[in-house]
Amino acid sequence: MREEIFGPVLSILGYADEEDAVRIANDTVYGLAGYIQTRDNAAARRIARQLRVGMVxxxxxxxxxxSPFGGFKQSGNGREHGEFGLADFLEIKATGGYRVA
Structure with a gap:
């Protein structure tokens, strides 16, 4: 469960409860994407917030x-695509200290 596999592969591993499932999912040096399969929308959102991955x-x-594309940990740093992907190409400038009458 600690290998980064690309392709049509599904790994299945049992877990005791939701907390255990999140612990197992985050116990890797990779973090490109995570997938949640459930009928419980509240649980899906709760779990998604806890996963250390770039996309869920x-x-x-x-x-x-x-949508922004990119991962956490050894699966990448930063984001490509979408509005977040433009940030690498921008220089932000703050302007202040004046009043318009």
Missing amino acids: YINEADWDAA
């Missing part, structure tokens, strides 16, 4: 090109 898919793997 709930009940499907339909990626939106406008």
Whole structure:
């Protein structure tokens, strides 16, 4: 469960409870994406917030090109695509100290 596998592969591992499932999922040096399959929307959102991954898919793997793409840990740093992907190309400037009458 600590190998980063690309391709049509499904790994199945049992867990004691939700906390154990999140612990197992986060116990890796990788963190590109996570997938949650459930009928409980509240549980899906709760689990998604706890996963240390760049993207979480709930009940499907339909990626939106406008969404930020990138991972955590050794699966990448930063984001590509969407509004977040533009940040690497911007220089932010703060302007202040004046009043307009």
